Amino acid sequence: MALLEIRDVVKRFGDFTAVNHVSLAVEAGEFFTLLGPSGCGKTTLLRMLAGFEQPDSGEIVLDGQNVASVPPEKRPVHTVFQNYALFPHMTVAQNIAFPLKMAGAATDEINRRVAELLEDVRLQDFAKRYPHELSGGQRQRVAIARALVNRPKLLLLDEPLSALDAKLREQMQIELITLQKEVGITFVYVTHDQGEALALSHRIAVMNQGQVEQLDAPEQIYSYPKSRFVADFIGQCNLLDASVTEVGAERMTLEISGVGACHTLPVAGAQPGQKGCLALRPEKIKLGASLPADDSDEVHFKGRVHDCLYLGDVTIYIVELDNGMLVETMLPNSAPGRAKFFDDNDLVELAWRFDAGHFILA
């Protein structure tokens, strides 16, 4: 049985339904992420897991016990807060010792565990410092150590990296993954940063308007988004409006409005005449001055470079097709002796394989 099961949970604030019939299960030892834009209900769901909010209906089953009405201080669940919420009047060691003291642990045990955790987060030399004497990354590590010290069954992390600058955030992501493997505690992580979610998680629940849009492994979510929202929210994606013209066993034919026909992989339940969109990642599209048309699995379109965004390692080209539609593509700047491939207004050809995109039914 899963460590944590959320069963049909609903939470309303007045007229606003923050969490709308959400059910999901988190396995022991998993790094699970709730991802979504602000106001999607992810934080409310997290607060219900911590115990700060009670669900209006549904069950939250932790380790076989319904904890929906158990107060936060009685749950074997700890939270790393967005602003860390370190106690300013306590040293690093006192902060980390706090949960153990509340649990009534013996002094020896407290000292031993605090020393262990200080080592885990590499803050041995900072035990006697106060929070205001630490950098953002160090405070973050204290907050994590404090939440882990008495081995909760579940660690909740509420956008813990959002206050850090980009470089430090990346470093902390690596530390988080390592730490989670080391301690083996189940992490439920809340973020609105899709890159962070993809990098950290075993599984991601993408939330929108109080509901889970898709629950899958990061690569599934990225490659096979189930809805327009997921495709659009996770990474960059071309969403080409199309309708189904023919459904075969291995191929499905689409008519992309105003551009032409193309093949794609069939999706369950698709019928000729149905509308939807083809989700096509920029990096799956081939781009060249002219591309050999020898592969029948590919579809080709002509266009003109409308804009380019030079990012250093790659350049993003926005290509305008003959009918005026804009398609985003990406090329690594890997050509020796050249900074990039094309300039604005260059005539180019686009191509993608039938299995490059993923059709989403409207």
Add this chain to the structure above:
Amino acid sequence: MSKPVYGLGGRYAKWLISAPPLLYLLLFFAIPALIMVFAAFRFPGDYGGLVPLVDVNPDTGARELLLTAENWRDFLTFENFGRFFEDSIYLELFLKSFWYAGLTTLICLVLAYPLSWLIARSGKKTRDLLVLLVILPFWSNFLIRVYAWMIILGPQSYFSRVLNGFLGIFGIEPVSLLFSQFAVIIGLVYVHLPFMVLPLYANLEKHDMSLLDAAQDLGANAWQRFWKVTWPLSLPGVWAGVALVFIPALGMFAIPDLLGGTNSMMIGNLIKQQFLDSRDWPFGSVLSIMLTLSVLLLAAVAAWAGSRHKKKD
């Protein structure tokens, strides 16, 4: 980066700005305090005041200093201090005043803490209204408010009659509320309560509520959340309130005068008596100095205890 340019020229500006209050304090606090210290070593004059050090020479009409290296014993003395320590009555009065002020401070703290917490946690509009209500009594004169208490506690008041009627049911003799230690404490608490509420409110209002969430999340119950988080973080406000209540309460003379009986005199009353009734300025000065010294001593002990407590952790 270039230095910002101030209209008055940076260096002199700070002196120019601080000169008026400095001058004021020098003239009306520092110099009078020094005069008082000096007065404590002089003899009282025959009709009050002090034995003069300067006299007009009847022959020349010039003012001359009477004090010389030979006759200083006729003008300066330690006797006034001796008198303070000779009779235990003064020390007892000091202790009693400390007890009154301490009790007042404690009652104010116990009453003000939950009130301040409540104000700090209310919505913006309610908060402003409640703070206004706390300072509202300042809009009327202090003495008038104390007179009001004389009426409230007086034997003819509804309050006294209902209370005594109630006590009568159990066969208890009627009590007189006014002119008692009870009335003095009531008055002291009433007058000083806002001085405890305001610094506490200012402190509690700034508390980061997510700390309480964190403490609860980490296993602290309501009692632990208060004693481990809210209380230690509110200590600066508590100390400010304690100082603002204890020190003025210690020197208070109007309230014991008006509400107290014969046995509820405080140091303030004694000092007032020395200066205005007995017209013994030197001894009044001695009492004032001892009062100041004892407050300083208390503050020093508190600071020492505080630093020791911090080291222990």
